[in-house]
Amino acid sequence: MEQNFLITINNLVKNFPIGGGEFTALNGINLTFNTGEFVGFVGPSGSGKTTLLNIIGSLDTPSEGSVNVLGREVGKLNTKKAAILRRQHLGFIFQTYNLLPVYSVYENVEFPLLLLKMNASERKKAVMDALVWVGLTDKIKSRPAQLSGGECQRVAVARAMVKKPKIVLADEPTANLDAANSHNILKMMLKLNEELKTTFIFATHDDKVIKYLKRKISLEDGKVIQDEIIKTNKEK
Amino acid sequence: MIRFLLKGLLRDRNRSLMPILIVTAGVALTVLMFCYMTGVLGDMIETTANYSSGHVKMMTRAYAKNKAQVPNDLALLDVNDLLTKLHHNYPTMEFVQRINLGGLLDSPDKNRETKKQGIVAGIAVDLLSKNSKEIDRLNIRNSLRKGRFPKKPNEVLLSDEFADKLEVKPGGTVTLITSTMYGSMSIQNFVVAGTIDFGMQAMDRSGMIADISGIQNALDMNDACGEILGFLNSQNYDDIQAMNVEQTFNKKYSDEDDEFSPVMTRLKNESMMSDYFDYVDNIVGIIISIFIFSMSIVLWNTGLIGGLRRYGEVGVRLAIGEEKGHIYRSMIMESILIGIIGSFIGTIIGLGFSYWIQEVGINVGDILKNSKMMVPSVFRAKITTPAYYLGFIPGLFSIVLGTMLSGIGIYKRKTAQLFKELDT
Numbered sequence: 001m002e003q004n005f006l007i008t009i010n011n012l013v014k015n016f017p018i019g020g021g022e023f024t025a026l027n028g029i030n031l032t033f034n035t036g037e038f039v040g041f042v043g044p045s046g047s048g049k050t051t052l053l054n055i056i057g058s059l060d061t062p063s064e065g066s067v068n069v070l071g072r073e074v075g076k077l078n079t080k081k082a083a084i085l086r087r088q089h090l091g092f093i094f095q096t097y098n099l100l101p102v103y104s105v106y107e108n109v110e111f112p113l114l115l116l117k118m119n120a121s122e123r124k125k126a127v128m129d130a131l132v133w134v135g136l137t138d139k140i141k142s143r144p145a146q147l148s149g150g151e152c153q154r155v156a157v158a159r160a161m162v163k164k165p166k167i168v169l170a171d172e173p174t175a176n177l178d179a180a181n182s183h184n185i186l187k188m189m190l191k192l193n194e195e196l197k198t199t200f201i202f203a204t205h206d207d208k209v210i211k212y213l214k215r216k217i218s219l220e221d222g223k224v225i226q227d228e229i230i231k232t233n234k235e236k
Numbered sequence: 237m238i239r240f241l242l243k244g245l246l247r248d249r250n251r252s253l254m255p256i257l258i259v260t261a262g263v264a265l266t267v268l269m270f271c272y273m274t275g276v277l278g279d280m281i282e283t284t285a286n287y288s289s290g291h292v293k294m295m296t297r298a299y300a301k302n303k304a305q306v307p308n309d310l311a312l313l314d315v316n317d318l319l320t321k322l323h324h325n326y327p328t329m330e331f332v333q334r335i336n337l338g339g340l341l342d343s344p345d346k347n348r349e350t351k352k353q354g355i356v357a358g359i360a361v362d363l364l365s366k367n368s369k370e371i372d373r374l375n376i377r378n379s380l381r382k383g384r385f386p387k388k389p390n391e392v393l394l395s396d397e398f399a400d401k402l403e404v405k406p407g408g409t410v411t412l413i414t415s416t417m418y419g420s421m422s423i424q425n426f427v428v429a430g431t432i433d434f435g436m437q438a439m440d441r442s443g444m445i446a447d448i449s450g451i452q453n454a455l456d457m458n459d460a461c462g463e464i465l466g467f468l469n470s471q472n473y474d475d476i477q478a479m480n481v482e483q484t485f486n487k488k489y490s491d492e493d494d495e496f497s498p499v500m501t502r503l504k505n506e507s508m509m510s511d512y513f514d515y516v517d518n519i520v521g522i523i524i525s526i527f528i529f530s531m532s533i534v535l536w537n538t539g540l541i542g543g544l545r546r547y548g549e550v551g552v553r554l555a556i557g558e559e560k561g562h563i564y565r566s567m568i569m570e571s572i573l574i575g576i577i578g579s580f581i582g583t584i585i586g587l588g589f590s591y592w593i594q595e596v597g598i599n600v601g602d603i604l605k606n607s608k609m610m611v612p613s614v615f616r617a618k619i620t621t622p623a624y625y626l627g628f629i630p631g632l633f634s635i636v637l638g639t640m641l642s643g644i645g646i647y648k649r650k651t652a653q654l655f656k657e658l659d660t
């Protein structure tokens with residue numbers, strides 16, 4: 001049962017200390033994820049979407065319960081091992097693209113591979129592939145400041161995808177984009193999801209994103225209130 | 237990775253240019269101040285050496301004990317014999333005889349009665365030998381105010397101020413009243429050949445320079461002198477060499493049980509001078525500490541500002557899976573590079589200015605009233621070996637320290653907050 005899943009979450013509770021007491025942001029979450037899912041956490045503000053993404057991304061640890069990502073217990077990883085997990089297998093996409101301003105598009109995409117100490121020729125090929133996926137081969141030398149918001153987010157997607165991670169985590173990736181760009185990005189991610197079998201996990205309350213999801217997990221007050229598989233939305 | 241970081245460093249002017257400028261400025265100032273201090277203090281030491289202490293100095297043990305009283309009755313005897321031995325043992329050095337003397341100087345009127353009188357502090361040096369370097373050593377040529385050089389043993393130079401006080405002009409006669417080496421009274425007439433400015437208050441009040449043979453005559457000190465000064469062949473005082481000479485000489489010629497045996501002391505052991513030397517060492521330490529301290533604070537601040545600007549970058553790097561220690565170390569590597577570049581440029585600039593001050597000098601003679609003095613009136617820097625590397629100490633230390641302090645923030649970052657921080 002356990003190891004067949006990419007991610008297994010059992011009775012996850014996350015408490016935050018506030019004032020004198022504690023605030024329970026996640027309360028008894030049980031979920032599993034398979035390879036190749038295109039899934040989103042949806043729900044009102046404060047429902048715990050980001051908190052859950054954080055823990056799956058090994059940026060934070062559970063208060064109770066277990067979260068197993070690619071065979072590793074997130075709660076038991078020290079900061080070094082957590083960093084290694086992120087470096088090797090996880091990609092992150094943020095609401096505000098967070099590109100490194102002094103580096104070119106190419107260099108921004110290259111950066112995760114440098115951390116992986118990939119050799120130069122492999123690296124070059126991987127970067128170029130990623131830029132082809134997102135359709136930015138003509139902007140290789142541009143700096144982030146010279147790009148539009150949509151283009152920036154495409155660079156961010158390329159940066160997350162370049163190492164072909166097992167899992168990509170995206171928190172509100174479309175919040176700063178207009179409708180056209182949002183659809184663009186989502187189509188691109190869906191295509192990568194299908195071609196590379198990368199698992200995408202979103203946290204969002206954007207309907208544009210929700211329309212693309214193959215699985216929608218609704219959160220409310222730190223609990224899963226609905227977990228549904230959505231069929232046939234490919235033609236969008 | 238390193239190339240990647242270098243690219244970022246070069247492109248981000250706030251991260252490279254500003255700190256480099258700060259380091260450069262600090263290092264240039266450090267080097268310049270160091271060279272200046274070395275030069276000025278070195279000149280001071282040389283002046284003292286030339287005037288009174290030599291690089292090494294020989295006296296009788298008894299004379300050395302009472303040297304404040306200028307006890308010529310305890311003078312060195314058989315000086316020519318001793319000089320021959322010295323020349324033989326230390327062929328590269330130069331040795332000269334000196335007599336310091338005190339007494340009364342009497343300026344007579346036409347009737348040979350006392351017109352004016354004053355206490356005199358005289359030094360007798362070899363002014364007349366053909367090869368004597370003493371005239372240059374004491375900078376007499378440049379400090380002559382009136383009259384001319386002595387040409388005979390019975391001609392002397394008086395300080396200009398003293399000559400005025402005694403109302404005697406070049407060509408006039410003065411009478412020296414003092415005691416001979418054997419304790420009897422000595423009264424001898426001298427002709428004032430010219431007047432000079434010493435540039436030192438004590439000497440200007442009552443100074444006299446006389447030829448050694450004239451004074452030996454007057455004080456009945458044939459083949460005797462108060463002190464023998466030795467000068468090393470090097471242009472500047474070299475303590476190790478001097479110590480070596482001091483030790484070998486004392487071992488061979490000095491006898492602790494014989495009050496009249498000669499004893500040698502080197503410049504550094506002269507009471508005042510050892511303080512100078514400590515001062516030079518201290519001042520270097522102080523300059524460097526001050527610069528490290530103040531530049532660190534400035535760079536710490538630029539680092540903090542840089543850290544704020546790079547907050548997003550650090551966050552992304554953490555999220556992508558770079559370790560905190562790796563980021564911290566990469567920032568310190570950056571700072572070391574900046575430190576080296578800044579120190580290098582700063583050292584070149586500092587040396588450039590120092591070279592200029594070394595060659596041209598800062599002439600305080602124009603500022604002071606009398607520009608012709610025995611004491612050097614041109615302050616010169618001096619470039620010594622430490623000047624080439626000394627600046628790197630504050631340069632590197634300050635920026636690394638500044639970066640270490642400002643980078644601590646990286647360790648305080650909580651990865652759990654990254655999504656939130658990076659989403660806004």
Ligand SMILES: Nc1ncnc2c1ncn2[C@@H]1O[C@H](COP(=O)(O)OP(=O)(O)OP(=O)(O)O)[C@@H](O)[C@H]1O
Pocket residue numbers: 016017018023024025043044045046047048049050051052203205
């Ligand atoms: N570090 C923290 N300390 C205290 N409380 C926290 C912390 N992080 C999150 N919370 C609380 O946990 C709850 C869930 O937060 P979370 O950020 O996961 O919500 P979200 O679903 O992502 O909301 P949004 O849609 O506004 O982004 C919120 O009530 C929030 O105030």
Ligand SMILES: [Mg+2]
Pocket residue numbers: 049050051171203
């Ligand atoms: Mg959120």
